[in-house]
Amino acid sequence: MADTQIIKRIIATDCGSTTTKSILIEYIDGEYRQTVRGEAPTTVEKPLNDVTRGVLNAVTELEELARLKYNDPSIKFTKADTINITDNDEGVNAYVSTSSAGGGLQMMVTGVVARMTGESAERAALGAGAIVMDLIASNDKRPNYEKIERIRQLRPDMILMAGGVDGGTTKHVVEMAELVGAADPKPRLGSSYKLPVIYAGNNKARDAIKETLEEKTDLIITDNLRPTLEVENLGPARDKIHDLFMEHVMAQAPGYNKLMDWTKGPKDGKLINIPIMPTPAAVGNIMQAIAKRYNIEVLGVDIGGATTDVFSVFTENHIFNRTVSANLGMSYSISNVLATAGLKEILRWVPFNIDESSLRNMIKNKMIRPTTIPQQLEELVLEQAIAKEALKYAFIQHKEFAVGLKGGQRKREISEAFSQSVSGETIVDMMSLDLLVGSGGVLSHAPRRNQSVMMMIDAFLPEGITRLAVDSIFMMPQLGVLAEISEKAATEVFEKDCLIYLGTCVAPVGKIKPTKTALSAKIELPNGEIFEEDIKFGEIRLIPLGVEETAEATLKPGKGLDLGEGKNQTINTTLHGGVVGIVLDTRGRQPFNLPLDLNERVPLLKKWMSELKAYPEKILV
Amino acid sequence: MAQAYSPGMKVTENMILKKERILPLKGTVLVKKGDKVKAEDLVAETLLPGKVIPFNLANKLGVTPNLVDQYIKIKEGDILKKGQVLAESKGFFGLFKSVVKSPLEGEVENISTITGQLLLREPRIPVQITAFMDGIVAKVIENEGVIIENKSAYVQGIFGIGGETIGKLKMLAKQPDEIIGPDKIDDSCKDKIIVVGSLVTYAVIKKAQSVGVNGIITGGIDDSDLKKLLGYNIGVAITGHEDIGITIVTTEGFGEIKIADKTFQLLQKFDGYKTSIHGKTQIRAGVMRPEIIIPLEFTEKELIEPDNTMSELEIGTTIRVIRQPNFGIIGTVTALPEELTAVESETLVRILEAELENGEKVTIPRANVEVIEG
Incomplete structure (x- = not known):
């Protein structure tokens, strides 16, 4: 790793298909923080045909914002049409970039x-x-x-x-x-x-x-x-892919030869070239770094207009997996969500009646005019119902892909033989998952953060105790490539500035009768209040607990249910807050079922949405 | 700043239009610069390589792959006739001899002694490109194709299915919000491009197919009818390849939506004119929309291309609402406030104020309108 003491200012960009996003990372009072950010349209296509134009525009925006912030007109991030990499305070000490432009x-x-x-x-x-x-x-x-x-x-x-x-x-x-x-x-x-x-x-x-x-x-x-x-x-093949990506693919894209020359940073006292990384590879990098640093299991999702990427790091060996659901998205591919999930699956999340024909036409109109946004509340609810299904199917594909090796002969322990564990099984375990991170317009820019919580819980069905967060500007790619020169800078910024913590979900696994208690919770809130309730099966509770706040909790699952320590085992733990708070979800896992009958389902949906404060009451009465 | 850029659909009675007509592989261009061409005329052709068919020769001979060499009667590059002997094994004392014959006419691409497999290539497939619209050959791209240029009345559609087709325009709808029944379609519609109003129903499409209509122009189509017609749900918006014997262009979207007055009046004006249309739609990377092209008389002097400009949202700009509420309604921008405003769904967005054609005054997210260009 580089001597981080000499890296005071770093610019990182991510050149996407439509937008080039830039962030400035600075070393302030002994720690790295992301201070300003900018963006500009990507210029890889006609008429400019040069990716560096967009990069310079995005970096110029950073420069202007930094000058304003520090009231220092001498700050100069660009010089002679390139990035101003210097070892003094005028420019930056390093510049790194990722790219997914041109598909x-x-x-x-x-x-x-x-x-x-x-x-x-x-x-x-x-x-x-x-x-x-x-x-x-x-x-x-x-x-x-x-x-x-x-x-x-x-x-x-x-x-x-x-x-x-x-x-x-x-x-x-x-x-x-x-x-x-x-x-x-x-x-x-x-x-x-x-x-x-x-x-x-x-x-x-x-x-x-x-x-x-x-x-x-x-x-x-x-x-x-x-x-x-x-x-x-997989290492040698992956390395070759990265080399070829730089030599062939990038070198063919307009302006990348120049950009490849710009990305530099200090390492072992010398200024060296830092290769441009494919955006998803950089995301994988940062997720693995985080999982290792905190010894946690992480699941991340980025839902875009055309595709949904799912990333995960599971098991004690921090095995990283990534899947791309190329045809599940919220605009360009929205119609394919309908084709994949079917109308019934989407409608089961909708707390009002809508006729099939109108919904089909609405989805197709979004597909052909992908940049429109839901103005009416009902359309927002429908889009979020579609998002839940898109996320659900992307996650199913991920679980099927993130598996142990098939075809090998493993020596099996006796206990494994009893638990029917076979090779080829998914390594995704929602019970042991620690952190679920959402990103992409529909999750990051939902009008209420409570809606992001609802979509993530309904789509992924986290089990036991799971923290939820969103990466509001999708900074993970830039941090992933930054980790190449300074893991310290990357992980510190990830922790402090990248994630917006939403809160924690507590969900017992198993199914019991609706009249029975599914969770007995006692939660001591920082203001001295105590939340204490025996919650029946099929309920949701939202308990506000702010960002960086914690609460001590005693959680006793109902008879036959499991919170992670085994059936009927009580857990004493510390719950972390967020902009939404703690969600106690006793709707059941494995299975999670929604009633098929509309008259039974709609009141339930309304009750849960109302408890979660997901939508204005007027649509839930 | 009282203006902003916004996507728009072009509707114009008069524009200079250029169309690239390029072969999928290098080939021969059949016209020269300055030639006047009709839409149906061929402008370039080529031969696509035939399909490659693997053929396991070692298996057929009943020998190991390394022995194939000893029995083979052909070599790489040979032209084959169907039934021609490819290899012959000697057998024992002239008994159990096996003869392997070519299953197809074509060419020997590759012989492998590692796998004992032959790769045979079927004969080449001719591909021809037409001019698609009446015009003049503005440029010849050697071995690749041409650029055709003309003056046209032009409407950009929003979504379509089916490939390129040509026919005379026939107005069946008298009003832009009319929904015509299948009874309106008779033999006089054969080979025509018909304009049907605010919605094309499944029954109308079926009738049109049966009388041999070439194309349909409509305000909207119901997605459930589209699914019934194609037999599948359209997943992602890449269309134009559907093989249903008819091309459909929607000018407004899905559902029942009146054709914009300006578009309808233009189509009315050119009733009976020869028209070229296609349904090719691609929403992501390299956006492509269906087109309605009505070539007009022109002199070469007129063929001066205007500068490309982005459509701008300004006070007074004519817009179309492209999302509920008021979907499909035309209006005029009356104000463009700068600050972010929360709309009913609580989304914070930049909005505009507009007066709709029915006199109603509304605020709409800027993302939910398109500029009507022309």
Whole structure:
């Protein structure tokens, strides 16, 4: 790590498809804080065709705000049309950036068995920040000529090929290489260079792969990402993806050659280049850093107009997983949420009657005019109902993907055999999850923070005790790349300035009769008040507890229910507050059920929404 | 600042229009700069490589892949006829001999002695590009295609399905808020592009398909009818490839929405004119909207492209409300307050004040209007 003492001011930018966001991080009174932020439209497309214009605009905004803040007109963050990196107080000491402009990094991956090497390849690509356009495997049931057509049509930025364990049979993986060769795929950005193909499969097949693909593609060979069925080794493949992202994809995008030269910071006393990172890879970086630093499990979601990304760090080994639900979003893809979830699933969150035809038309009109915002309260409720389903499905996809390795033979403990634990099971455990972070317009900019809490609880169904937060300006990408030069700066800013804590959710797991007590809670609030209640099954309570406030709680789950310490076990713990407070949710988990009958469901929804203060009372009477 | 940028849909009786007509792969351009072309005329063509079909020769011969070399009768690059012998095994003393023949006409792409697999390529597929609109060849892009230019009356739609089509415009609706029934569609509508009013129903589309109507222009369409028509829910807004024998362009959106007066009057004015339309819609990256193009007479001197300007929201600008309440209604901007204002949903947004065509005075989030350009 760098000598953080000499890094006093850092600028970090994230060049998104539409907006370039900049933040200034400063070392003040012994700690790093994010002080000002700016943004400007991204300029990677016509008419400017140069990403650095947008960066300079966003940084100029920082400069103006910093001058105002410190009443110091000598502050100069840009100089001679570049970032002013200096070792004095005039400019900044480091500049770092992430990028997802131009559609981010788009990859195709191949494997032999889809659920084994195919899945490992997909994990490597997603972890490196890519969008996986397709996974093609020897056993994926499509006829070979269809696979060839598909490879030819896709035009990815690069291909990652896996398949076979080291020393195993080579036939299938070579056959896959022949299909890739036959398709003669062209890169997405321009045909002036060969398509990069990373081979990370059976080491015995390397020569045959070279023979098949070396002439037609830009072939790079690296360590097998699945050397044995029991071991996954994604590091070397991920590193190669990042190198190629810089060399090929970024270098092709307008202005990036210049930008790659600008990103610099001090390390070991020298000013060195800091590579530009794909935005999602940077998010993964910061989440892992946080999970390790505080030894916690974290789940994050970023719901956008077109896609929803889910990130998680679970288990004591801090295993990171990322999924991209490419067609679940709140504007461009909103209609696909309807197609995926179905009308009934969306309507089960709506506390009033609406006819199917109007809802369908409303959703389609949002799709074709994606920038509009709900003016009427009813439309806001409907959009948030859709958001819950989009989040729910993105999370289902994440759980299915974040699993232990399949295909290996594990030695099983006797206790495991009894609990039916098999390899290939999801590692996402909502009971052991410590922190759930939401981001993206619908969560970060909901008119009431209580609505963000409601959407996150209803979609993710946290179990036991879970803290909730939103990243209001989605600063995680910039902090992720910042961690490359100063983990201290990145984690301090994350803690102090990045998250807005909403509060804590307490939810016993299991189902009992509605007449029975599901949770006996005694909570000592900082103002001396004591909240004490035996809460029946099927209720919600909201107890205000402010940001940075804590409350000592004794929580006793109802008979047969579990809060994390086992069935019927009482928990004494400290609950953390937030802008919303503590939510006690006794609506049940595993299963969580909503009544099918409208006349039964609507009053319940109204009661819960009213208790959570999610909407004005006029819509809930 | 009493102005702001806002997206807008173009509706104009007279504009200089340029259209790129580019091949998917390099090929031959069939016209030259300055040629006058009709919409139906071919302007470029090429041959797309045929499908690659893998063929497991080692399996068919019943030998291991490394032995394929010994029996093979063809080499890479050979042109194949269907039934031509690809390989022949010797068998024992002339017995159990196996002969493997080509399953298709085409070309030998690759022979692998590692997997024993052949890759055979089917014959090339011709692809032809038409001019799509009457006009003049303004530029030839060598081996790739052309740019066609003309003067047109032009309407940008908001959403459509179906590809490019050409036909004479036929007004079936007398009023922009009329909903016509299927009985209005008869044989006189064959090969035409019909204008139907504020809503096109499923029954009208079916009737139009059956008499051979080329295209439908409508204010709105019900999403449930669209689903019934296509047999699936449209997930993301990338359309234009639907193969339903008819192109539909909506000018306003989903549901029953009156065609904007300006658009309707323009279409009325050009009733009977030859018109080119397409339904291609793409909302993300590189936004694409359906188009209605009515080519007009022009002289080459007129073909001077005006500067591209962003549509601006100013006091007096004509706008269309694009979200509830008052969805689809036209109005005029009366004020553009600077400060953020909470609307009914409690969302804090920048708003504008407007007087709607029915005389009502309203405040609307700026994000919920579009400027009517032209």
